[in-house]
Amino acid sequence: MQASSGCLSSRNLAWAPRGQRSPMSLPLGPPKPTIRFRVSAVAAPPPPLKLQRTHSMPPEKVEVFRSLEGWASQWVIPLLKPVGQCWQPQDFLPDPTRPRDEFFDQVRALRDRTAELPDEYFVVLVGDMITEDALPTYQTMINTLDGVRDETGASPSPWAQWTRAWTAEENRHGDLLRTYLYLSGRVDMLMVERTVQYLIGAGMDPGTENNPYLGFVYTSFQERATFVSHGNTARMAKEGGDPVLARVCGTIAADEKRHENAYAKIVEKLLEVDPSGAMLAIADMMRKKITMPAHLMYDGRDPRLFEHFSAVAQRLGVYTADDYADILEFLIGRWRLEKMEGLTAEAQRAQEFVCGLAPRIRKLQERAEERARKMEPLSVKFSWIFNKEVVL
Numbered sequence: 001m002q003a004s005s006g007c008l009s010s011r012n013l014a015w016a017p018r019g020q021r022s023p024m025s026l027p028l029g030p031p032k033p034t035i036r037f038r039v040s041a042v043a044a045p046p047p048p049l050k051l052q053r054t055h056s057m058p059p060e061k062v063e064v065f066r067s068l069e070g071w072a073s074q075w076v077i078p079l080l081k082p083v084g085q086c087w088q089p090q091d092f093l094p095d096p097t098r099p100r101d102e103f104f105d106q107v108r109a110l111r112d113r114t115a116e117l118p119d120e121y122f123v124v125l126v127g128d129m130i131t132e133d134a135l136p137t138y139q140t141m142i143n144t145l146d147g148v149r150d151e152t153g154a155s156p157s158p159w160a161q162w163t164r165a166w167t168a169e170e171n172r173h174g175d176l177l178r179t180y181l182y183l184s185g186r187v188d189m190l191m192v193e194r195t196v197q198y199l200i201g202a203g204m205d206p207g208t209e210n211n212p213y214l215g216f217v218y219t220s221f222q223e224r225a226t227f228v229s230h231g232n233t234a235r236m237a238k239e240g241g242d243p244v245l246a247r248v249c250g251t252i253a254a255d256e257k258r259h260e261n262a263y264a265k266i267v268e269k270l271l272e273v274d275p276s277g278a279m280l281a282i283a284d285m286m287r288k289k290i291t292m293p294a295h296l297m298y299d300g301r302d303p304r305l306f307e308h309f310s311a312v313a314q315r316l317g318v319y320t321a322d323d324y325a326d327i328l329e330f331l332i333g334r335w336r337l338e339k340m341e342g343l344t345a346e347a348q349r350a351q352e353f354v355c356g357l358a359p360r361i362r363k364l365q366e367r368a369e370e371r372a373r374k375m376e377p378l379s380v381k382f383s384w385i386f387n388k389e390v391v392l
Contacts, residue, residue: 015240056209057146064274065147065212071269072158077104079262080165091175094183107183113242114184119385121240122186124318125233125249126384127309128193128313129181131226132252133174133292134199138293140166141204142219145212150289166259173252180248191383195299202296207288213281221290223260224327227253228320236316261268264334272337276347279340283350286357287330299383308380310392325358 008204084215094106143149163280207212234249270278297306313319332338343365379389 017225025060052205053209055146055211057211057213059272061213061242061277062147064270066267068273069158071163075265075269076162076262077158077165077263079258080162081258082240083168086169087171087177087187087251088098092176092244092251093179110180110183110244111185111276112368113244114186117186117237117240117242117245118258119186119382120312120316120390121233121236123309123312123382124185124316125177125231126181126192126235127294127297127313128198128226128229129174130297131179131292132170132177133196134204134294135167135174136200138170139163141206141208142215143212145208145215146210148212148215149292162262166262169259176248176252182244182279187384188386191299195297195305195321195384198220198298198300199294199296202298204291204293204296206291207285211281213270213278214285216263216270217236217282217285218290220263220331221285221327222293223256223263224330225290225292225319225323227256228323228327229257229313230316232316233286236318264331267380268335271337271340274341275340276344278341279337279347279350279354281353282335282337283354286354290324301383302380308382308392312390321361321368325365326359328354328361329358 060183088384094110098106128176146164148157148159150157150163151344153293155161156166178192181192182189206215206218208218230249230253234246234253237243237249268283270281292310295306297309299305302308310319314321332355339349340351343351370374378392380392381387381389
């Protein structure tokens with residue numbers, strides 16, 4: 001799989017220490033493209049691509065995925081859970097089948113538990129919920145990938161079966177978080193719902209080029225990122241006095257971990273059957289950066305909404321630049337990238353780039369945080385919490 005160097009250098013890597021916006025660039029070794037780290041919001045959206053590359057996987061590589069269908073049936077499909085064994089949103093919510101007074105008591109108890117959680121917590125929880133609720137976009141994105149898409153809408157291919165069942169499992173996440181937020185009374189549901197509609201209408205641009213090599217690298221990283229984020233909102237909910245919400249977020253995090261395992265297994269297999277092609281794909285995605293799926297988030301008011309939401313997540317420690325580097329290091333270790341041998345010269349350069357990137361990210365983050373400490377804190381109003389101001 002050949003990667004276009006022009007495409008590789010066309011995006012920025014972006015993270016956010018407390019709202020700072022200073023551009024930096026970093027030489028990354030041969031072939032020495034320049035990746036600009038715009039220090040604003042953690043995983044803030046890059047500038048739109050001037051040229052969106054499509055169908056970058058050579059047609060003959062489709063056979064790789066056809067040849068792996070039996071393997072996927074044996075090793076990927078079993079990571080799904082039978083519907084009867086899956087939790088459902090109602091397991092965590094007030095029971096509307098109970099007598100009216102009992103149901104209302106359960107709702108009051110929920111509202112009492114959430115009453116002391118800070119507004120900034122609801123900013124990150126709403127952002128996570130909106131990200132989960134834009135699920136139609138993510139299924140659409142996976143179904144753009146050559147060789148693994150669901151060709152009919154009900155294809156028996158194991159790749160298509162996985163995508164449909166993965167979507168069905170993920171669908172519960174947004175449903176549960178949205179209902180919990182609605183019952184809490186702490187957020188402006190009209191503005192939340194508008195944001196979801198805007199986001200689904202906008203789509204996403206992860207730079208995967210209809211290429212399943214790139215797509216599965218992206219989903220491996222992204223599922224781990226959501227595992228980290230939901231795990232941290234669970235911790236904060238527990239510390240804030242809502243053990244039920246902590247269990248909600250923790251349960252969602254466990255799903256994300258299981259899904260991460262599936263996508264990481266696929267990349268692991270690609271590294272086995274096509275080591276150079278898979279290594280080039282990993283480097284390609286890391287050069288472009290892993291764009292968060294809700295990077296086109298908008299509420300009709302704040303054109304920098306995702307950047308501001310991400311800055312709050314960075315400040316609270318829900319999802320940070322350090323987490324980004326941690327995920328990269330974790331995947332390098334899981335995929336044993338440092339120990340790979342027999343690569344082409346181009347893939348060896350890609351290996352050197354990927355394996356050396358995390359320390360550079362951390363160094364840039366340290367410098368950005370040092371500058372941020374010298375700046376006055378910034379505050380932004382969020383429509384999701386009735387236009388209250390939150391420090392970035």
